[in-house]
Amino acid sequence: MIITRAPMRISFVGGGTDLEAFYRHSPGRVISAAIDKYAYVTVNRPPLLRHVAARYAIAEAVAHPRELKNDRIREALLHFGIESNVDVVTFSDAPVKTGLGSSSTFSVALMKALLLSQGKKADKGEIAELASHLEINLVKEPIGKQDQYASAFGGINIFQFNPDHSVDVSPVRLDFKQKSNFENHLLLFFTGIARDASSVLTEQKANTDKKLETLKKMADSVYEFRDKLVAQDFEGLGNMLHDGWLLKKTLASKVSNSTIDNLYETGLKAGAWGGKILGAGGGGCVLFMAPVEKKPVIREAMKNAAAAHQLVEFNEIPVRFVQSGAEVLMNNSFNTNFL
Amino acid sequence: MEEYIKKFSDKVIELLRNLPQEEITKAIDIIQATYERDGRIYIFGNGGSLALATHWVSDFNKTVFSHHLDKHARRFQAIRLPTTESELTAWANDVGYEMVFAGPLQNYLQDTDTVIAISCSGTSPNIIKAVEVARENKIPVIGLSGFNGGKLNELADAKILVKTEKGEYEAVESVHATILHMITRYFVDYFDHLAENSS
Numbered sequence: 001m002i003i004t005r006a007p008m009r010i011s012f013v014g015g016g017t018d019l020e021a022f023y024r025h026s027p028g029r030v031i032s033a034a035i036d037k038y039a040y041v042t043v044n045r046p047p048l049l050r051h052v053a054a055r056y057a058i059a060e061a062v063a064h065p066r067e068l069k070n071d072r073i074r075e076a077l078l079h080f081g082i083e084s085n086v087d088v089v090t091f092s093d094a095p096v097k098t099g100l101g102s103s104s105t106f107s108v109a110l111m112k113a114l115l116l117s118q119g120k121k122a123d124k125g126e127i128a129e130l131a132s133h134l135e136i137n138l139v140k141e142p143i144g145k146q147d148q149y150a151s152a153f154g155g156i157n158i159f160q161f162n163p164d165h166s167v168d169v170s171p172v173r174l175d176f177k178q179k180s181n182f183e184n185h186l187l188l189f190f191t192g193i194a195r196d197a198s199s200v201l202t203e204q205k206a207n208t209d210k211k212l213e214t215l216k217k218m219a220d221s222v223y224e225f226r227d228k229l230v231a232q233d234f235e236g237l238g239n240m241l242h243d244g245w246l247l248k249k250t251l252a253s254k255v256s257n258s259t260i261d262n263l264y265e266t267g268l269k270a271g272a273w274g275g276k277i278l279g280a281g282g283g284g285c286v287l288f289m290a291p292v293e294k295k296p297v298i299r300e301a302m303k304n305a306a307a308a309h310q311l312v313e314f315n316e317i318p319v320r321f322v323q324s325g326a327e328v329l330m331n332n333s334f335n336t337n338f339l
Numbered sequence: 340m341e342e343y344i345k346k347f348s349d350k351v352i353e354l355l356r357n358l359p360q361e362e363i364t365k366a367i368d369i370i371q372a373t374y375e376r377d378g379r380i381y382i383f384g385n386g387g388s389l390a391l392a393t394h395w396v397s398d399f400n401k402t403v404f405s406h407h408l409d410k411h412a413r414r415f416q417a418i419r420l421p422t423t424e425s426e427l428t429a430w431a432n433d434v435g436y437e438m439v440f441a442g443p444l445q446n447y448l449q450d451t452d453t454v455i456a457i458s459c460s461g462t463s464p465n466i467i468k469a470v471e472v473a474r475e476n477k478i479p480v481i482g483l484s485g486f487n488g489g490k491l492n493e494l495a496d497a498k499i500l501v502k503t504e505k506g507e508y509e510a511v512e513s514v515h516a517t518i519l520h521m522i523t524r525y526f527v528d529y530f531d532h533l534a535e536n537s538s
Contacts, residue, residue, distance in 0.1 A: 170364075324376045
């Protein structure tokens with residue numbers, strides 16, 4: 001049996017420039033941080049059970065992987081040619097559609113586990129590419145590659161997506177004090193609105209050609225964000241998040257809606273410097289950069305606003321950055337050829 | 340005599356002024372990631388470098404947490420290879436000296452682990468052999484080398500090269516000791532900070 005896990009992420013600026021529709025014109029760039037919320041995948045190859053079983057929100061057991069409803073598990077098993085005697089079970093620290101990159105995080109953990117079940121080891125870049133191939137080419141999601149890379153690598157990084165499809169990874173090196181200061185100035189809330197990345201991204205993809213200049217500006221801003229982060233200019237970072245969010249809202253009509261706008265305004269009024277909606281938009285999580293002493297007031301205001309909108313699943317998500325990316329928690333399969 | 344002492348210390352001071360900061364930071368991030376996934380760190384070298392490895396393991400496993408021993412359920416698992424002199428001589432005598440690190444490493448190695456290899460020349464065959472085992476298993480390698488870095492510096496993920504003329508063992512090992520102590524101190528400060536800022 002093999003157990004893997006991969007971290008979710010929060011992205012700060014540049015989201016959307018990781019779509020091929022953009023980076024085939026000009027390099028896309030995203031700056032993001034892996035956080036201590038994970039997707040876990042268990043793979044077992046039971047020798048005496050012929051079935052193909054998948055357990056996630058529901059349980060499936062079929063005779064051949066092509067009959068699976070879960071598109072990622074189905075396509076991944078077909079990709080590796082695993083057609084019988086397999087159990088895939090998954091756990092997650094966060095609900096789906098939060099904007100924390102959870103579905104790509106799952107894909108990363110899944111590909112790492114299945115690869116290992118075939119006795120193969122791969123480096124972080126290979127795992128990120130495999131997971132991207134699964135989601136973009138096989139499952140045909142209209143998404144980019146930033147989440148797969150953020151999850152496979154871990155840490156805080158700038159990812160550059162080149163027109164030739166290669167990806168450059170530049171880690172942002174912070175010491176523990178800089179990291180914990182950064183954590184202390186962040187506030188993350190799940191709005192309780194499950195967003196659907198696909199519909200927003202499909203519109204955004206179609207708009208890409210009209211929005212090239214906006215997207216180029218977003219891709220270029222990652223360096224300024226990094227420099228302000230290293231200099232620990234949190235107010236400046238808050239302003240940058242705010243500007244980025246305003247730009248992002250112009251990319252597709254469904255990026256925001258009146259409830260999201262109201263929650264965001266509530267945070268700013270209560271004292272946050274700036275923030276953004278995580279993920280493609282339309283719901284998910286809202287992130288604020290705020291003075292440490294304003295955090296209790298913001299929490300209270302957000303709780304009240306969410307209650308007024310009857311968002312029963314609204315919740316604060318505590319965040320700590322993690323350095324480790326996709327990893328193996330257990331691997332007790334070994335070569336039995338000599339037995 | 341004064342002149343002699345000054346000459347040596349100037350050489351070491353110059354090396355300390357030009358530490359490969361980016362690579363040391365990379366090494367610290369690798370160790371941080373290893374801690375998060377509860378992996379182990381294997382460290383080894385020949386002669387004086389083996390003594391450095393032994394010294395570092397005792398500091399790292401104990402001193403890092405010594406201010407708040409009760410507050411950290413998870414500590415570091417740094418292991419010097421080989422763990423016993425019996426293993427060292429068994430591999431050397433029965434298989435060959437180039438296997439004294441790679442042999443024991445293969446016994447222990449898991450997917451979550453990390454390797455720190457120390458070699459002034461960066462060319463010792465037994466060091467390179469063990470680093471190759473780590474790389475085949477996609478295990479991150481922190482390489483501390485001197486002179487021109489040799490093959491170790493080529494193969495390592497964190498390339499901590501203390502660049503000197505060939506044969507400057509004493510200066511290189513002194514600087515390696517400083518870097519290893521700095522890594523220890525960083526994690527002492529980090530875990531103190533965590534313990535003092537958590538309720």
